[in-house]
Amino acid sequence: MVEARGLTKTFTRKKELVEAVRGIDLHVDAGELVAFLGPNGAGKSTTLRMLTSLLRPTAGTATVAGFDVLTQPDEVRARIGYIGQGNAAGHSYRVLDELLNQGRFYSVPKPTAQQRAAEVIEAFELSGLEKRTVASLSGGQRRRLDVAMGLMNQPALLFLDEPTTGLDPHARANLWQHILALREQTGMTMLLTTHYLDEADSMAERIVLIDHGEVIADATPEALKRQYADDAVTLSLATSPTGAGEVAGRARALLPDSVTDVTESVTPAGAVELVLRTANGPELVPPLLGALAGSGLTVQSTDVRQASLDDVFLNLTGRSLREEAA
Template identity: 60%
Template sequence: MIHTEGLTKTFHRKKEVVEAVKGIDVDVREGELVAFLGPNGAGKSTTLRMLTSLLEPTSGRAEVAGFDIRTQPAEVRSRIGYIGQGNGGGFSYRVADELHNQGRFYGLPASEYQRRAADLLAALELDGLGKRTVQSLSGGQRRRLDVALGLMNHPPLLFLDEPTTGLDPHSRANLWEHIGVLRERYGMTIVLTTHYLDEADSMAERVVVIDHGTIVADAPPAALKRDHADDVVTLVVAGTPGSPAQVPDDVTRVRAALAPVVGEVGGGAGEPGRGGSDGPGDRLHATVGAGGDVTVTLSTTHGADRLPEAIESLRVAGLSVRSAGLKQASLDDVFLNLTGRSLREEAA
């Protein structure tokens, strides 16, 4: 559905040259939902604007829905829907009129664009609002109208640029529910940019991470978290009552008890494990608190498996676990490890 080779975009601002996109090679298959993640200025929106033929690339090539974005922009535009970051409806215009005008732009006969407008208003829970002005709608209703405008031509490919920015959590969930239903109905391919990591994690089959105008990772969310971030298991193990001289022995006992779970692990934070078929990348760190308890943190790609195994190994060794916790890897951890920045902080 999308194929790009060496796509670049350079802007000239006075004497400054800004390389917004530095060579994007990406393929999107028919029916996929692909999310582009990256901080502000990473090149996400510029890439989408090139793929939708709104910006001409500086170099490289791209085919969208089977047509070249440089030489066949009209063919590309007739086969896509594009929902930008701003609201698409004119504030003083009526909702139904905006949809009808969109249908006219695509050359649809009156009977067809009226039918499609009515269907989309019903599907997006906007029925009864056709005579209202756009400015009288709530934020969530305006965004759903934007989706309706983007779907008037029944596009096989839909671009969503930050579709839920500014919406409250309920409106965000509601919008995604509608998009999911419409995606199934029309069999659409969807490409989106978002700052909301939960959207990318739960909705996208693939996540493309862009930083400084280049793709730094491209994989399903689960694979990205497995390859570029760790789960963290935290255990608090009861220490031996008595003299502080016992403390080194407690740490040694805890580490020995956990060795079968994580393999032979190093003595400090960040030291890679070297043994065990399942845990060559596991890292264990043990410290003693003021009360004598041993706090263990285990960084691993298998946190959900390691936690019960670790508790059982400590129990068999005669050690008592006071508390246990698991922090699973997130896409923000992935982005932080890949770029040195937190996407949540960038969004804020």
């Protein structure tokens, strides 16, 4: 559905050359949901704008839905939906009118457009709002309308550029419920940019990490976390009369080879705290607790924090996506 090779975009800003995208290669199969992750200015939105033919690449090639973005932009646009970061609908226009106008832009016959508008109004819970102006809608309603407008031409491929930014958690969950239900029904291909790591982790089948205009990793969420990050297991052990050092030494002797790093400290309450780095935190804990108890050590508390996509990005770039989003 998407094939890009050496996709590059440079700008001249205040007489200086800015390399926004530096030779990106990308392959997206039909039916995939692929997420772009990266900090602000990494090149995510610029890449999407090139793939949707809104921005001409400086170098490289790309085909989208089987058509060349440089030589066949009209064919590309006819087959995609694009949900940008800003609201697409005019604030003074009515909801139903905007949907029907969107159908006209794509030369959808009027009866078909009316039927399609009714379908997306129901699918995205916009019923009863048809005659309301866009300005009178809530933020979540406007965003659902944006997605509905992007679907009026029944695209084979939907681009979503930070679709839930600015929405409260309930509105975010509601919007994704509608999008995923639609995808399940149609098998639509989706290309997503987002700063919300939970969205990418739980919904995308593949994640492309971008930094400084380059792809630095491309794999499933689980594969990325296995390769570039560790789980953290925190054990709090009661101190024995022989001292914290003796307790820590006995505990360390029982750790399996899967533990790659150990940080040791003593809490203000006098307990020995060990933070273990491992690739399999949940699987490690039960047998380890049994071994510690069998050796006479008392575990006061245990905590497992599984590796996250933010850990992956922090390890690869030295920056946190959560901090970037904030």
